[in-house]
Amino acid sequence: MKKIFLLSFITFFALHSFAQDSSDNKWQPTVSLGFGPVSVYNISGVDTSFVNSLSISPAFTIRHSKTGIGLSYSPSIVTGGPKPGIYMHTLTFGVEQYDKKIFDYTLNYSHYFFTNNGSIPYSPLNNEISGSFTYKKPWLRPSFSAGIGFGNNTETIPASSAYDIAASAGVGHSFSWEKNKVSYTLAPSLALNAGTNEYFSLLNITKYVGRNKKSAQISKNNNAARGRRNNGGGGSTTTTVSGETFNLNNLELGMEASAEIGSFTIRSTGNIYFPVGSLAGTGTVGYWDLTLSYNF
Numbered sequence: 590m591k592k593i594f595l596l597s598f599i600t601f602f603a604l605h606s607f608a609q610d611s612s613d614n615k616w617q618p619t620v621s622l623g624f625g626p627v628s629v630y631n632i633s634g635v636d637t638s639f640v641n642s643l644s645i646s647p648a649f650t651i652r653h654s655k656t657g658i659g660l661s662y663s664p665s666i667v668t669g670g671p672k673p674g675i676y677m678h679t680l681t682f683g684v685e686q687y688d689k690k691i692f693d694y695t696l697n698y699s700h701y702f703f704t705n706n707g708s709i710p711y712s713p714l715n716n717e718i719s720g721s722f723t724y725k726k727p728w729l730r731p732s733f734s735a736g737i738g739f740g741n742n743t744e745t746i747p748a749s750s751a752y753d754i755a756a757s758a759g760v761g762h763s764f765s766w767e768k769n770k771v772s773y774t775l776a777p778s779l780a781l782n783a784g785t786n787e788y789f790s791l792l793n794i795t796k797y798v799g800r801n802k803k804s805a806q807i808s809k810n811n812n813a814a815r816g817r818r819n820n821g822g823g824g825s826t827t828t829t830v831s832g833e834t835f836n837l838n839n840l841e842l843g844m845e846a847s848a849e850i851g852s853f854t855i856r857s858t859g860n861i862y863f864p865v866g867s868l869a870g871t872g873t874v875g876y877w878d879l880t881l882s883y884n885f
C-alpha cells in the first residue's frame with residue numbers, strides 16, 4: 590500500500606507539472622556514459638572482503654525541457670571481482686529542475702533490476718524514492734535531500750520487508766564562467782548525512798555505503814563475513830534482523846565540476862566522507878564519478 594501511494598504521488602506531481610506549461614512540448618533525448626567505483630567481493634581462500642572495482646554505466650534519458658519530467662534507462666557493468674559483467678539495470682522516472690531562478694528540485698523513483706552477478710554483494714533494496722531541494726538566492730545556497738530504499742529481504746526466514754532511509758542537509762555555491770565558447774561550472778559543498786545504513790545497497794541517497802571498500806563496516810547487515818552471495822537470492826539464510834536506527838553518519842565535503850561545449854558535457858564529482866556519530870571509527874571514505882553526455 591505504501592509503495593502504491595508513493596508511486597501515485599510521483600505520477601500526480603509529474604502530470605501536474607506537465608499541465609502547468611504544455612505550450613512548449615519539447616522532449617530532449619540524452620545519451621551518456623558514466624564511470625565510478627562499486628564494491629565487489631575479494632575472496633582469498635576462506636576470507637572474504639570488499640574492494641573497489643570500476644563500474645561503467647551507459648544511459649539513455651528523455652526529458653521534457655520545460656517541466657523536467659523524464660525517464661531514463663541504464664545498465665551497469667562491473668569490470669572486476671569474481672564475475673565481471675552487467676550487475677544491474679536501472680529504470681528511473683521523475684522530475685528534475687535545475688534552471689529555476691529561486692530554487693532547484695528533484696523527485697525521482699528508481700527500480701533496480703539485479704542480475705545475480707557474483708561480484709556484487711546481495712542487497713534487498715531494489716526500489717528508491719528520493720528528492721532534493723536547493724534554495725538559490727543566498728550566496729551560500731542551503732540544500733536538503735532525503736530518500737528511502739525498500740525491497741524484500743530473502744536472507745531472513747521467512748522473507749521480510751527491508752528498508753533504509755537517509756537525509757542530507759548542507760550548503761554550497763556554484764561558480765560559473767565561459768571561455769572560448771566553453772561553459773565551466775565549479776560547485777563546492779559541505780553537508781551532514783544521516784541514515785539507517787541497515788543494508789548494503791547501491792542507492793543514490795547513500796553512495797558512501799555501496800561504492801567503497803569499507804561497505805562491510807558501514808552497513809549493519811553486511812554479508813562479507815558470511816561469504817559470497819548473489820543478488821536475487823541463493824546461498825545460506827539467516828534469521829537475524831537488526832532494528833533500523835536513524836543516526837548521524839558523516840560530514841561530506843564535495844566538489845562538482847563540469848565543462849559544456851555545444852551539446853557535449855563532461856561532469857565529474859568527488860566526495861570525501863568524514864565519519865561522525867554512529868560511523869565514528871570506521872575511517873574516512875571517498876566517492877567519485879565521471880559522466881560524459883550528449884544532448885540531441
